[in-house]
Amino acid sequence: MLKYTLAFIKNDNQLLMINRQKAPWQGGWNGVGGKLEPGETPEACVIREVWEETGIRLVKPFFRGIVTWHGESEPVQGMYVFTAHVPSGEVEHLPRATREGILAMKEVSWILSQSNFGTVPTIRFFLKEILNRAKAPADYHCTFDGDRLVHTEIRALTLSGVSEAAELK
Known part of the structure; x- marks a missing residue:
């Protein structure tokens, strides 16, 4: 079981x-x-976290895979990744500061731009894939040297990942 969503x-x-x-x-x-909290499913965790950080209640987030990563001398870590659609009325008072940071709507093209160094470095690698619902959920693996992303690969979900994904549907 991974630790994050x-x-x-x-x-x-x-x-x-x-x-x-x-x-x-x-x-x-x-x-x-x-x-994730002890005993919590990934879907329940992402619903709770989105509510706590944004005030938006997700009804049925769509499981899109996992993102895993490791550094030179670190064990593999990871998170379950979901997408969801939200009506305009849910995001009308943005940007807005919260205790976790600043919430804002951003154009997908801005997020994916190779000239954009303001996003978490792994996002440009996996975001386009997870937004395409025709693609099967996968393991988007990233290797780091310190804070520098040095290698990425898309892997089929392992048997345990497939089992966990089945529980999410």
Whole structure:
């Protein structure tokens, strides 16, 4: 079981992003999510975290895979990634500061731009794939050297990942 969840909440061609107030990736734009509590399912966690950080109640987030990462001498870590659609009325009072950071709607093209160094570095690698619901959920693996992303690969979900994904549907 992975420790974290992350959601990308879409409205038209924009995503709800948070500019993180604290580490990891302090100052970087990212999706909304957090740490699983004991006994909590990934879906329940992402619903809770989105509510706590944004005030938006997700009804049925869509599981899109996992993002895993490791550094030179670190064990593999990871998070379950979800997407969701939210009506315009849910995101009308943005940007807005919260205890976790600044919430704002950002154009998908801005987030994916190779010239954009304001997002968490892994996002440009996996975001386009997870937004395409025709693609099967996968393991988007990232290798770091310190804070520098040095290698990425898309892997089929392992048997345990497939089992966990089946529980999420």
